[in-house]
Amino acid sequence: xxxxxxxTQQPSPAVFAASPRxxxxxxxxxxxxxxxxxxxxxxxxxxxxxxxxxxxxxxxxIIGPSGCGKSTLVRCIxxxxxxxPGARAAGKVTLDGVDLYDPRIDIVxxxxxxxxxxxxxxxxxxxxxxxNVTAGLRLAGADRGEIExxxxxxxxxxxxxxxxxxxxxxxGTGLSGGQQQxxxxxxxxxxxxxxxxxxxxxxxxxxxxxxxIEELIGELKERVTIVIVTHNMQQAARVADTTVFMLDxxxxxxxxxxxxxxxxxxxxxxxxxxxxxx
Amino acid sequence: xxxxRSQYQDELDQLEASALGGLDLVSAAxxxxxxxVEHQDVExxxxxxxxxxxxxxxxxxxxxxxxxxLATQSPVATDLRLISAMLHVLKNVERMxxxxxxxxxxxxxxxxxxxxxxxxxxxxxxxxxxxxxxxGQAKRAFADRDVExxxNLVREDDVVDDxxxxxxxxxxxxxxxADRREWAxxxxxxxxxxxxxxxxxxxxxxxxxFVVTGLFREFEDASHPNP
Amino acid sequence: xxxxSALLRRSEGLRRRNRVNRVVEISSTIxxxxxxxxLLIVVGSVLTKGVDALSIHFLTTPTALFGEEGGGISNAxxxxxxxxxxxxxxxxxxxxxxxxxxxxxxxxxxxxxVRFVLDVLNGVPTIVTAIFVAGLIVIPQGHxxxxxxxxxxxxxxxxxxxxxxxxxxxxxxxxxxxAAHALGIARWRTTVRVTIPTAxxxxxxxxxxxxxxxxxxxxPVIILCSIFGQGNLTDPSQGLATIPFFIFRSSxxxxxxxxxxxxxxxxxxxxxxxxxxxxxxxxxxxxxxRMEG
Numbered sequence: 110x111x112x113x114x115x116x117t118q119q120p121s122p123a124v125f126a127a128s129p130r131x132x133x134x135x136x137x138x139x140x141x142x143x144x145x146x147x148x149x150x151x152x153x154x155x156x157x158x159x160x161x162x163x164x165x166x167x168x169x170x171i172i173g174p175s176g177c178g179k180s181t182l183v184r185c186i187x188x189x190x191x192x193x194p195g196a197r198a199a200g201k202v203t204l205d206g207v208d209l210y211d212p213r214i215d216i217v218x219x220x221x222x223x224x225x226x227x228x229x230x231x232x233x234x235x236x237x238x239x240x241n242v243t244a245g246l247r248l249a250g251a252d253r254g255e256i257e258x259x260x261x262x263x264x265x266x267x268x269x270x271x272x273x274x275x276x277x278x279x280x281g282t283g284l285s286g287g288q289q290q291x292x293x294x295x296x297x298x299x300x301x302x303x304x305x306x307x308x309x310x311x312x313x314x315x316x317x318x319x320x321x322i323e324e325l326i327g328e329l330k331e332r333v334t335i336v337i338v339t340h341n342m343q344q345a346a347r348v349a350d351t352t353v354f355m356l357d358x359x360x361x362x363x364x365x366x367x368x369x370x371x372x373x374x375x376x377x378x379x380x381x382x383x384x385x386x387x
Numbered sequence: 388x389x390x391x392r393s394q395y396q397d398e399l400d401q402l403e404a405s406a407l408g409g410l411d412l413v414s415a416a417x418x419x420x421x422x423x424v425e426h427q428d429v430e431x432x433x434x435x436x437x438x439x440x441x442x443x444x445x446x447x448x449x450x451x452x453x454x455x456x457l458a459t460q461s462p463v464a465t466d467l468r469l470i471s472a473m474l475h476v477l478k479n480v481e482r483m484x485x486x487x488x489x490x491x492x493x494x495x496x497x498x499x500x501x502x503x504x505x506x507x508x509x510x511x512x513x514x515x516x517x518x519x520x521x522x523g524q525a526k527r528a529f530a531d532r533d534v535e536x537x538x539n540l541v542r543e544d545d546v547v548d549d550x551x552x553x554x555x556x557x558x559x560x561x562x563x564x565a566d567r568r569e570w571a572x573x574x575x576x577x578x579x580x581x582x583x584x585x586x587x588x589x590x591x592x593x594x595x596x597f598v599v600t601g602l603f604r605e606f607e608d609a610s611h612p613n614p
Numbered sequence: 615x616x617x618x619s620a621l622l623r624r625s626e627g628l629r630r631r632n633r634v635n636r637v638v639e640i641s642s643t644i645x646x647x648x649x650x651x652x653l654l655i656v657v658g659s660v661l662t663k664g665v666d667a668l669s670i671h672f673l674t675t676p677t678a679l680f681g682e683e684g685g686g687i688s689n690a691x692x693x694x695x696x697x698x699x700x701x702x703x704x705x706x707x708x709x710x711x712x713x714x715x716x717x718x719x720x721x722x723x724x725x726x727x728v729r730f731v732l733d734v735l736n737g738v739p740t741i742v743t744a745i746f747v748a749g750l751i752v753i754p755q756g757h758x759x760x761x762x763x764x765x766x767x768x769x770x771x772x773x774x775x776x777x778x779x780x781x782x783x784x785x786x787x788x789x790x791x792x793a794a795h796a797l798g799i800a801r802w803r804t805t806v807r808v809t810i811p812t813a814x815x816x817x818x819x820x821x822x823x824x825x826x827x828x829x830x831x832x833x834p835v836i837i838l839c840s841i842f843g844q845g846n847l848t849d850p851s852q853g854l855a856t857i858p859f860f861i862f863r864s865s866x867x868x869x870x871x872x873x874x875x876x877x878x879x880x881x882x883x884x885x886x887x888x889x890x891x892x893x894x895x896x897x898x899x900x901x902x903x904r905m906e907g
Binding site for chain 2: 373385
Binding site for chain 3: 217218221224229233234244293297300
């Protein structure tokens with residue numbers, strides 16, 4: 110039996126009833142906290158004792174050199190890390206106080222509260238634009254009448270509506286790269302998660318498409334807590350309120366973005382952001 | 388850790404050397420200015436005025452290079468603070484050069500008769516020497532990132548300020564002769580210019596603190612007297 | 615100066631290399647032409663030798679009774695259709711499910727042996743399969759039947775369907791499945807609504823290829839379904855007429871017109887197989903474009 114099915118205004122650690130579409134909540138939901146998170150691939154430990162909070166209403170960027178564990182970190186949040194055979198995580202990950210790794214929690218429900226956008230846009234090739242956006246709703250058995258409306262809202266929210274409103278039935282893969290990625294964002298938003306994880310969402314896109322999505326993030330962060338992994342430090346500087354620097358599976362420094370980029374506390378952070386290594 | 392961005396680092400170092408080199412130019416100009424004042428040497432004064440173009444040129448060249456660096460290298464953290472500080476320092480250098488020019492432009496006005504008050508002249512020369520020392524100290528403090536040395540500039544500047552007040556007092560008591568009063572006013576202007584030069588050196592000290600700590604605080608100066 | 619001589623030095627083996635290139639080019643072209651020629655000869659001879667007997671009458675009249683002339687292959691066509699359709703109905707679902715199991719759900723220590731077993735099954739001669747089915751069904755029942763033939767053909771089809779399906783399912787980008795999981799879609803639902811539709815083209819290809827392959831299998835026919843009554847058109851519990859059997863028997867008959875009829879029936883069979891292959895190709899191309907897009 111799943112303890113998290115859908116959100117209500119006031120989250121309680123017990124049963125969440127299926128809710129009518131929540132209006133713009135004042136953001137007392139969507140706070141993620143990590144305590145002593147370790148992650149393993151088989152015997153090798155890739156994350157060590159990470160303790161961190163993601164505050165609702167903000168965008169947090171995670172930066173660090175290749176292999177530092179940033180992607181693994183976000184995948185532990187929505188439990189996608191477990192999809193890899195032999196991978197496991199230990200420690201505490203909570204969403205508004207609820208431990209997501211509690212065995213009583215339905216993993217499917219976790220993923221409906223925490224959405225994810227990937228590096229390469231991946232719309233479902235056999236579905237049209239509108240079917241893509243509503244895939245999460247349809248395949249999770251949402252109420253028929255609502256589906257189209259929520260799909261449209263999600264497209265508006267992702268800044269894509271005007272561009273696709275005349276071709277909702279055309280294949281999802283027929284859009285440009287930047288549009289496809291915004292489609293994936295709309296698809297993730299349609300299920301109305303509290304948190305949106307973005308794993309290098311712009312690295313496969315051209316600069317203009319990248320900037321559009323960055324603007325979108327600025328708008329979205331009031332409704333969804335955003336965590337964005339990025340290789341591009343300037344992007345982190347532009348987009349995030351808080352920045353996290355990781356190295357070799359450990360958290361090195363976390364703080365307001367301006368501070369990390371003008372006067373970081375840790376010498377390693379200084380070295381990394383000024384490009385002395387990485 | 389492998390040496391990445393070494394070209395960028397080299398360029399930054401070179402620009403810093405250039406900016407601080409501007410202080411050397413200013414120091415030399417100040418020295419010549421004081422000599423011109425002491426000997427009422429109009430030709431030397433004109434040389435200083437003409438030579439200020441070199442200081443301005445240095446300012447423009449390094450300024451442009453720094454702007455380009457900002458645009459192309461996206462500096463952050465210490466690099467960013469350093470570049471910001473250097474832009475300020477350049478401005479200070481340029482102002483200091485202009486102050487020397489101001490003094491030199493006064494010389495023909497007061498030069499055709501022997502100075503009316505030797506004491507005042509000596510005060511001004513002492514101010515100048517102290518300011519020259521200040522400039523040297525500011526340069527060392529910046530190059531070594533020595534915050535304490537930078538903060539000490541304030542106390543050294545107090546000496547200049549005291550001498551300036553002396554000059555003012557002397558000028559008040561110079562007497563009723565119109566020529567002497569005119570000469571005294573001119574000397575006061577010169578003193579003021581030198582005092583401003585010293586303040587610019589203190590500003591450079593403030594930039595040192597900014598680069599090192601990331602905090603910008605005004606050291607005590609004319610507008611922020613000691614509590 | 616020096617770069618010029620370096621270029622000249624490196625061009626030294628040029629003439630020899632050119633000759634080798636030409637030889638390889640020519641021999642591979644000849645080989646390709648040879649392969650195409652073989653197909654053209656086979657189809658061509660079937661065409662020329664059988665076209666005389668091919669007619670609407672031929673296609674719509676049942677086979678003549680023993681000794682009589684002027685029959686056709688309508689009952690053979692129907693029989694083949696029924697047998698192959700039944701075999702497909704048995705093999706395709708099972709083959710697909712096995713493929714889905716091994717690619718989506720099984721850990722690799724189970725998936726690998728299963729794949730190996732299927733490959734072995736693929737290599738079993740059809741006559742061996744036929745004898746096995748004979749022992750299983752025909753002997754206990756005491757008579758041959760279309761059903762027994764279907765079973766044997768299904769066993770032959772299974773590895774073909776399954777292996778092709780496995781290849782195609784493995785080609786579905788894992789990023790699609792990740793995206794579905796990240797949306798909170800359950801695993802089985804992802805398989806049914808995302809993975810399978812994406813691979814659909816390739817899955818259909820595998821099925822059609824398997825059908826094309828078994829439509830002409832003759833050894834099982836001879837052992838399991840060569841005795842049939844004239845009156846039985848559609849009942850698989852008894853023997854049914856089949857095209858391969860018609861070809862086999864007509865080619866052994868003394869009269870030349872029977873031989874011509876054998877060629878004509880072969881022509882029909884080839885046409886069916888060719889047709890299925892072309893359709894399979896079209897589906898596969900469409901599916902490939904989808905997954906790359």
